[in-house]
Amino acid sequence: MAENMKTLGEFIVEKQLDFPDASGSLSQLLGAIRLAAKVVNREINKAGLVDIIGSAGQENVQGEQQQKLDIYANDKFKAAMEARGEVCGVASEEEDDFVAFNNTQSKNGKYIVLMDPLDGSSNIDVNVSVGTIFSIYKRVSPVGSEVTEADFLQPGRKQIAAGYVIYGSSTMLVYSTGNGVHGFTLDPSIGVFCLSHQDMKIPTDGKIYSINEGNYIKFPEGVKRYIKFCQQEAPEQGRPYTSRYIGSLVSDFHRNLLKGGIFIYPTTASAPKGKLRLLYECNPMAFLMEQAGGKASDGFSSILDIKPSELHQRTSFFVGSTNMVNTAEAMMADFSGPDAETNL
Numbered sequence: 427m428a429e430n431m432k433t434l435g436e437f438i439v440e441k442q443l444d445f446p447d448a449s450g451s452l453s454q455l456l457g458a459i460r461l462a463a464k465v466v467n468r469e470i471n472k473a474g475l476v477d478i479i480g481s482a483g484q485e486n487v488q489g490e491q492q493q494k495l496d497i498y499a500n501d502k503f504k505a506a507m508e509a510r511g512e513v514c515g516v517a518s519e520e521e522d523d524f525v526a527f528n529n530t531q532s533k534n535g536k537y538i539v540l541m542d543p544l545d546g547s548s549n550i551d552v553n554v555s556v557g558t559i560f561s562i563y564k565r566v567s568p569v570g571s572e573v574t575e576a577d578f579l580q581p582g583r584k585q586i587a588a589g590y591v592i593y594g595s596s597t598m599l600v601y602s603t604g605n606g607v608h609g610f611t612l613d614p615s616i617g618v619f620c621l622s623h624q625d626m627k628i629p630t631d632g633k634i635y636s637i638n639e640g641n642y643i644k645f646p647e648g649v650k651r652y653i654k655f656c657q658q659e660a661p662e663q664g665r666p667y668t669s670r671y672i673g674s675l676v677s678d679f680h681r682n683l684l685k686g687g688i689f690i691y692p693t694t695a696s697a698p699k700g701k702l703r704l705l706y707e708c709n710p711m712a713f714l715m716e717q718a719g720g721k722a723s724d725g726f727s728s729i730l731d732i733k734p735s736e737l738h739q740r741t742s743f744f745v746g747s748t749n750m751v752n753t754a755e756a757m758m759a760d761f762s763g764p765d766a767e768t769n770l
């Protein structure tokens with residue numbers, strides 16, 4: 427197919443030409459992510475053969491056991507971005523605090539990056555697809571000055587670009603700079619990402635719901651009602667829907683993006699603020715989903731309008747086909763919102 431004969435590098439440059447005053451620094455940054463993705467992909471593909479599986483024997487700031495691949499991916503993406511000079515600092519799931527790059531070039535970098543270097547860690551050792559998630563902003567502090575926490579605590583709507591890499595049956599890089607969502611598949615025989623999914627759009631309706639039902643009893647009433655709605659017999663509306671849950675956000679998101687569907691990670695009794703992290707999991711996925719014609723909320727309002735207050739803050743996450751998210755939100759409003767009492 428003709429479009430396959432276009433590489434990610436060529437596509438990035440082509441898109442840059444749409445902006446005559448573009449400096450090329452975002453293209454450079456995307457190039458860094460492309461390189462790090464290939465290096466991490468190589469390690470993941472041979473994970474069972476080299477000493478990179480299993481725990482690294484230490485915890486991250488969120489008290490989660492860090493996997494060796496978490497640290498490996500974190501180091502590779504950080505190194506690739508520091509080497510380019512376009513990025514003045516990064517924040518990562520695997521770093522307690524943000525990391526400012528102090529080499530002269532980076533100090534003059536105008537971008538900051540937030541990332542989940544290895545998403546779906548619980549699936550690494552069992553050969554189930556995992557991913558990398560990234561979110562890019564322009565810094566708010568003056569170029570050349572010290573990077574500040576304010577550079578990272580920007581609402582998702584301010585993102586310049588976002589994307590993910592999925593290390594699955596094939597490896598893909600999917601990203602958006604605010605002009606549609608485009609997917610590139612890595613051709614391992616030539617080591618190049620080739621355009622395979624241009625201008626991805628999610629169907630407004632789907633037949634897949636994705637949630638860890640193992641937590642059912644701890645879910646808010648609105649979510650319990652929505653799950654029942656998905657499971658009810660209503661053939662004229664295509665219900666019951668199918669339940670699919672991989673347990674890697676990137677993989678569950680990617681499937682729904684292609685087929686239509688909804689992914690929900692709500693608050694639970696044991697995670698009253700939700701589990702997923704706003705800045706480097708939910709904001710980038712919400713940016714992509716809105717660019718693909720879908721919707722992303724915390725069950726009540728848009729994820730992209732949340733004003734962050736902490737680097738590793740968590741949120742509940744409802745993302746996918748617009749009609750499905752609208753229905754779930756309506757049930758949250760009725761049964762878990764401020765007027766829930768009157769409806770129960």
Ligand SMILES: O=P(O)(O)OC[C@H]1O[C@](O)(COP(=O)(O)O)[C@@H](O)[C@@H]1O
Pocket residue numbers: 490519542544545546547548638673674675676691701
């Ligand atoms: O095992 P649970 O509670 O269903 O959580 C699965 C979710 O947690 C995550 O694994 C969190 O991500 P990390 O692996 O990066 O910590 C998501 O990818 C996934 O959607």
